Amino acid sequence: MVRSGLTPPRRRLVATLTALSCAVVLTTAGCTGDDDGFRPGAVDAGDPYVPGRGNGGYDVTHYGLDVRYDPRTDGLTGRATITATATQKLSRFNLDLVGLNVDGVTVAGKRAQHRRDDGELVVTPRAGLARGRSFTVTVDYAGVPTPVDDGVLGSGGFLHTADGAIALGQPESAATWFPVNDHPSDKASYDIAVTVPDGLSALSNGVPGPRSSADGWTTWRWSERTPMASYLSTLVIGNYRVVSGTHAGRPLVTAVAASLPANGGAAGSVARTGEIVDFLASRFGPYPFDSYGGIVVADERIGYALETQSRPVYGPAFFTGDHPNPGVVAHELAHQWFGDSVSLRRWSDIWLNEGFASYAEWLWEEHDGGRTAQRNFELQYASTDWSEPSVEPGRERMFGTAVYKRGALAVHALRRTVGDDTFFRILRTWTSERASGTATTSDFVALAERVADRQLQPLFDAWLVGGAAPTLP
CATH class of the missing domain: 2.60.40.1730 (tricorn interacting facor f3 domain)
Structure with a gap:
């Protein structure tokens, strides 16, 4: 989300x-x-x-x-x-x-x-x-x-x-x-x-x-x-404008509320679903489901986008006029791996969903000609409140900034620590071995340590739950 x-x-x-x-x-x-x-x-x-x-x-x-x-x-x-x-x-x-x-x-x-x-x-x-x-x-x-x-x-x-x-x-x-x-x-x-x-x-x-x-x-x-x-x-x-087609041999169904502009930013953004999925698959491993898609609703009560499986739903506030927003599409599509295929066993580990989806926004932005993931890391590091943990954030903060942005910082810190080859091997191993199942933070740390062949628990402790700004890796 x-x-x-x-x-x-x-x-x-x-x-x-x-x-x-x-x-x-x-x-x-x-x-x-x-x-x-x-x-x-x-x-x-x-x-x-x-x-x-x-x-x-x-x-x-x-x-x-x-x-x-x-x-x-x-x-x-x-x-x-x-x-x-x-x-x-x-x-x-x-x-x-x-x-x-x-x-x-x-x-x-x-x-x-x-x-x-x-x-x-x-x-x-x-x-x-x-x-x-x-x-x-x-x-x-x-x-x-x-x-x-x-x-x-x-x-x-x-x-x-x-x-x-x-x-x-x-x-x-x-x-x-x-x-x-x-x-x-x-x-x-x-x-x-x-x-x-x-x-x-x-x-x-x-x-x-x-x-x-x-x-x-x-x-x-x-x-x-x-x-x-x-x-x-x-x-x-x-009343929706439904577009049905195929992508990579699988059904791709998108829909935009008929009351929204036919050629506006919403339609243009979800039209990039297949392109964005292909990029994310090159980083995370094969797409885990039998269909693709997205739905844009016009109801202002939906002030969020949600990674509903195979077909995310986007609220209207993400798209203003003709301005596209592929970043939110990248976020929800990344959840198809992180949150949908590999799901939470308990809600206190929600950073496993949101931290990786937020990091996918950084990856997509860099791929799409915008800021690099490293630059987004530097900007977010400078503005983070380290008093709020990503793991066990508390029920009132389970959708707070620490879950999303501090979680993304931890993901990039892992990348800087182990190097790109090992980092993306960790992600692809995670999405492969845990596909269609559930998992916890401890499961991810254990898998990362196994793939990297080194101890990583102190790194995750510092970046996910520590009360002070961690030392940059």
């Missing part, structure tokens, strides 16, 4: 809950009691940066989403088919779902008990789920989706617009339009079908599928087969 200088929309604070154990035998609910080892999954991922979000006891492998949205009423109906594997002997589990009503739930094809609990859908299958068992959950739901508000991080989620809707936000957003294990530690593939009134576009992640129309409605289909963190999913509905 990169901000335009406006307050970034974010999520509300949800009170952290403690998993309850099963004290009695409920044969119709399948709860066999603690003596048999079955117990409820955790109702929280245990991440203090997003309390109340994410769940335990299972691992999702796939979401099949079939939603219908009517902008005239702001009503959404949906069916989510979720494939998961139990990671413990599971008597009960939770899914994150905000604001929408649930009409019915099945587990393994059988009706399951369910209840709502402050942004959670609590599901009790008829029989306990053995550890290692794959199971399918189907949830039918409906209602008027709403944004969620966080006093610290702002508001976002599902936003009704004049011509449709936008579902977008970090660190949370998905739970406002489908039931989900809403934490990046549990990535999954997606198939998304979105039905909207004829004439509107319905844009999402991944490879476009065949469209179909009936009775004044059109269904748009999208498929993201590479595991995706839930906050990277998006839904953009409305």
Whole structure:
């Protein structure tokens, strides 16, 4: 993500809950009691940066989403088919779902008990789920989706617009339009079908599928087969100029809100998506997904750009009139490697996303004839507040300057220390070995030390968390 200088929309604070154990035998609910080892999954991922979000006891492998949205009423109906594997002997589990009503739930094809609990859908299958068992959950739901508000991080989620809707936000957003294990530690593939009134576009992640129309409605289909963190999913509905083509043999789909200039800076910037991806691939390794693209929205509430997987979404403030802004495109496309393919295991390590994406802006600027990465390093070094750490910045500062710019400084300091050949080998090894997975700062330091064959922990400590300006390498 990169901000335009406006307050970034974010999520509300949800009170952290403690998993309850099963004290009695409920044969119709399948709860066999603690003596048999079955117990409820955790109702929280245990991440203090997003309390109340994410769940335990299972691992999702796939979401099949079939939603219908009517902008005239702001009503959404949906069916989510979720494939998961139990990671413990599971008597009960939770899914994150905000604001929408649930009409019915099945587990393994059988009706399951369910209840709502402050942004959670609590599901009790008829029989306990053995550890290692794959199971399918189907949830039918409906209602008027709403944004969620966080006093610290702002508001976002599902936003009704004049011509449709936008579902977008970090660190949370998905739970406002489908039931989900809403934490990046549990990535999954997606198939998304979105039905909207004829004439509107319905844009999402991944490879476009065949469209179909009936009775004044059109269904748009999208498929993201590479595991995706839930906050990277998006839904953009409305009047858009959609350009579909191919790049390097893969679909490239861009879209710009029809209310924005047809030949303005927004259209010109996203038109460079393929060119920018190719440059970044020469530095970071092969592009990790099966499609490319970008979406520019016109809603002023979106004061940021977000690296939604394979198809970043850009707020309108980044593009003024005819002035292009390829730097923000480079930032969000760099996230396809750093943040999307290699995702966070916990939000306190968010510099792994933003530090590398900010550094990619410096690389692109130099490549595009602007300031060198070294000059940007010197300028940022001179203006950095070293009292704020990049790692464990605190929930209120997880989108602060230290995460972005101090993180980029650490990346360049690594480059100056180990030399270009080793530096780019570290980056390509990281994106290759960790592709489609999750990681922490400790994982990156360990890999960098292995590839460089030298100790680097003191360097990272100084540049990421030290309280004084580090000595220049």
